[in-house]
Amino acid sequence: xxxxxxxxxxxxxxxxxxxxxxxxxxxxxxxxxxxxxxxxxxxxxxxxxxxxxxxxxxxxxxxxxxxxxxxxxxxxxxxxxxxxxxxxxxxxxxxxxxxxxxxxxxxxxxxxxxxxxxxxxxxxxxxxxxxx
Amino acid sequence: xxxxxxxxxxxxxxxxxxxxxxxxxxxxxxxxxxxxxxxxxxxxxxxxxxxxxxxxxxxxxxxxxxxxxxxxxxxxxxxxxxxxxxxxxxxxxxxxxxxxxxxxxxxxxxxxxxxxxxxxxxxxxxxxxxxxxxxxxxxxxxxxxxxxxxxxxxxxxxxxxxxxxxxxxxxxxxxxxxxxxxxxxxxxxxxxxxxxxxxxxxxxxxxxxxxxxxxxxxxxxxxxxxxxxxxxxxxxxxxxxxxxxxxxxxxxxxxxxxxxxxxxxxxxxxxxxxxxxxxxxxxxxxxxxxxxxxxxxxxxxxxxxxxxxxxxxxxxxxxxxxxxxxxxxxxxxxxxxxxxxxxxxxxxxxxxxxxxxxxxxxxxxxxxxxxxxxxxxxxxxxxxxxxxxxxxxxxxxxx
Numbered sequence: 001x002x003x004x005x006x007x008x009x010x011x012x013x014x015x016x017x018x019x020x021x022x023x024x025x026x027x028x029x030x031x032x033x034x035x036x037x038x039x040x041x042x043x044x045x046x047x048x049x050x051x052x053x054x055x056x057x058x059x060x061x062x063x064x065x066x067x068x069x070x071x072x073x074x075x076x077x078x079x080x081x082x083x084x085x086x087x088x089x090x091x092x093x094x095x096x097x098x099x100x101x102x103x104x105x106x107x108x109x110x111x112x113x114x115x116x117x118x119x120x121x122x123x124x125x126x127x128x129x130x131x132x
Numbered sequence: 133x134x135x136x137x138x139x140x141x142x143x144x145x146x147x148x149x150x151x152x153x154x155x156x157x158x159x160x161x162x163x164x165x166x167x168x169x170x171x172x173x174x175x176x177x178x179x180x181x182x183x184x185x186x187x188x189x190x191x192x193x194x195x196x197x198x199x200x201x202x203x204x205x206x207x208x209x210x211x212x213x214x215x216x217x218x219x220x221x222x223x224x225x226x227x228x229x230x231x232x233x234x235x236x237x238x239x240x241x242x243x244x245x246x247x248x249x250x251x252x253x254x255x256x257x258x259x260x261x262x263x264x265x266x267x268x269x270x271x272x273x274x275x276x277x278x279x280x281x282x283x284x285x286x287x288x289x290x291x292x293x294x295x296x297x298x299x300x301x302x303x304x305x306x307x308x309x310x311x312x313x314x315x316x317x318x319x320x321x322x323x324x325x326x327x328x329x330x331x332x333x334x335x336x337x338x339x340x341x342x343x344x345x346x347x348x349x350x351x352x353x354x355x356x357x358x359x360x361x362x363x364x365x366x367x368x369x370x371x372x373x374x375x376x377x378x379x380x381x382x383x384x385x386x387x388x389x390x391x392x393x394x395x396x397x398x399x400x401x402x403x404x405x406x407x408x409x410x411x412x413x414x415x416x417x418x419x420x421x422x423x424x425x426x427x428x429x430x431x432x433x434x435x436x437x438x439x440x441x442x443x444x445x446x447x448x449x450x451x452x453x454x455x456x457x458x459x460x461x462x463x464x465x466x467x468x469x470x471x472x473x474x475x476x477x478x479x480x481x482x483x484x485x486x487x488x489x490x491x492x493x494x495x496x497x498x499x500x501x502x503x504x505x506x507x508x509x510x511x512x513x514x515x516x517x518x519x520x521x522x523x524x525x526x527x528x529x530x531x
Contacts, residue, residue, distance in 0.1 A: 005264050007279060009271030031398060033269040040393040058298050059400060061290035062344035063282045067253035070278035076287055076343075078295065078400045086396030088281035098305075098344060103298040114279050117264045125279045 007114050007125040009034075012050070017111045017126060021085055023049040030085050053109040054131055055081035060103070062096050075101055079128055093129035106131035135365035138229045140381040140529070141236075141372065142171025142362030143492040148326045148480035150246040151356040156188050160242040161200045163358035163485075167238065171362040172376045175202025178362075179234035184211040184221030184241035185484035197240065212484075214519030215433065217241060218359065219388070219487025223525065225363045226386045235368035241489070242358035243482035249354070250342075253277065253284045286343035286351050286434060288520065292403055293345070293436025296443075296453075303454035305345040308435040312336045312350045312477055314463055315432060319474025321464075321505035326355045326480035350435035355480030359488035361495075381495045384418035384512075384530040387411075391522040403437070406524035407444035407516065414514070414526040415446070422446045425468055426510035427497055429490035431518045432475040442470070445516060445526075464507065472497075472505055487517040487525055498531040 004013060010032045012018050021030035026043030037044045059078040066072050075091035091107065094100045107128035114125035144166035146159050154162075160183065168174055175198075183194030194208035207228075213220040218241030225237035245251075264273035277283055297303050313333050319325040331339075331349055339347035364372070369380055389410040394402050415421055422445065430445060432438040439453045447468055448456035456462065462470035473479045473493045476486065494513035496502045515527045 005266075005273055006271075007273055007276065009266060029393065029395065033398075034271075039398070059291040059295035061282065061287045061294065061346075062341070063278070063284070063287055064341040064343065065250060065286070066278055066282065066284065067250065070253075072278075074278060074282075076281035076291065078281070078291055078396075080396070084395070086399045088399050090279065090281060103294060115262075115264075115274050117262045117273075119263060121264050123264050123273050125276075127280075 002120050002122050004122045004124050007123045011124070011126050013124055017109060018053055019051045019087055019109065019126065021049045021051055022046040032087065051085055052081040052083040055079040055107060057091065057103060057105050057107060058086065060091060060101055062098065062101070077128060079107055090127045092127045135229050135232065135367060137366050138226050138383045138386070139364045139366065139369050140361050140383060140491070140495050141364045141369065141376050142167040142173065143495045144170055145324055145359035145485065145489045145492045146357045147324045148355045148357035148482060154356070156185065156193065156242050156244050157196055157200055159244070159356060159358035160193065160197050160240050163242070163360040164197065164201055164238060164240045167360035167362050172373055173236060173362055175204055177236050178204065178206055178238045180207050180225055180228045180237035182209040182211055182221040182224040182237070182239045184217040184239070184488070185243055186212050186214065186217050187243060188484070193242070213523055214521050215431065215483050216388070216487055216517045216519030216523040216525045217484040218489065219517045219525030219527065220523070222361060222488055222491060223386050223388055226383060229363055229365045235365045237363050238360060239363065239488060240358060240360040241485040241487060243484040244356040245354040245482055246356050247354065251285045252288070282343065284343065285520070286346045288401060289434040289437050290343040290346050291400060293434070293439060295400060296440045300451050300454070303439060307439055307454050307457055308345050308350060309333050309336050310457055311432065311435045311438045315471050315475035315477050316349065318464055318472050319478035322474050322479060325474040325478050326353050327478040328474070346434050346436055350477065352433045352476035352481035353478065355482050357480060357482040357485050357489070359485040359492050361488055361491055379499050381498050382530045383527060384420060385414035385526070385528040387414045387417065388523060388525045401520055401522055403518045403520065403522050404440055404444045406522050407441060407518060410524040410526040411445045414528050418528040418530070420512060420528055420530070424512050425514050427469045427472060427494060427507045427513045428516070429471055429473060429493050430516040432471055432477055433481060433518070435477065437518070438471070438475070441516060445514065464505070469507055472507060490515040490517065491527055491529065494529050498529055
């Protein structure tokens, strides 16, 4: 099996794919990207927090016009995970039509290979698919 | 001496259009000179200049402009603040006058965005050796646009609109189409708008899809243009000719906010809280409520944005944006006309100019000089812009 890296560092591949947040030890606010301090309380102590792998769609758009090299159409979604954090991601396993995507629909985390570099390393991305 | 109020004594905007033969300086100079003339003043009267342009501020647009229209040695502020750039330039002059540093000042905003296409969409690099090395604050090993959602402006604001529908199930995508129907209809009467064509709901829905539910007719139009205002202290106003004093418009409130922390706000940009905070502060400062407004120019960068802002600016009951629209209130013959200029979808959105152009629009109505599109008897108006990232600026103008 080729070497794999996550497409972003808030995606953890092993042992099972999950997203992780950095959570403020002071107020509990969570963020996906590296921090200098907390945007909510100013605290500087953080701990990694493993996030739920299921959630629901709170917003989406179906993208038909994108930059060159970006395949369209695709569904871009904002998902509220069952333990609270809000994360972005594509919605897959649905037709990219308004009839097949609904606000509030339940989704689960999944992964796919988004690309391979010249060294044969695969970048693994996450997406969301309908729950169940 | 600190001024109790700040007044608009000159206002202008260029036609918003594709101006291939004019550069940003030409457009800024045209707007600036027209605003100075409108106020019966000259560059030599100005105590401060603020020049707003998202794409030109870093190059010293203000000083470049002075080298075309008057190098008088006054302080210059080059301002960039996303789509709130123009309003922030205006506010820079406003603060200087309130502080007593300046008596008269010029704020100008300009942009050339014709042909720029999708904003916020980075193209994929091609040809270079590809090796996955983490970069940026999220440690991405490849561009994530289209892989982990979309960050283009049409997508970001589509998602903001859909989040509003999720929270307010009485609203539907049909309301977004109706907003564009209204704004395009309004544009027919504005000779300065880039597009002046009415479209049916069916035409709006059937236009090329950009980011559902935003079709091309529901997105702000890239365009070229500039706008400028001359601001004045109360003391200085008393020294100006009576004809200038009679046309002066009072800035009853000028407020700028940024987005406070909300959970998830760094993933789904929160354009609502900063707008709501700015509006609340502006109403309080002006001693004027939304029920007192005669017209509003708000930031309809996409049809999906305008609906939210009815609520955020408290033009309707909380959660009542759909009812407000369905009642006909924001049409030009309705209870509270919104975007009678045609809005950014048809007038155009030259980013740095936008937050001054909407002040020009409202001031022109308050002066009773808006011609065919005049809202009769308008005495109080509100302007609003959002800069994604985010900032909100609200100005309340009063005659």
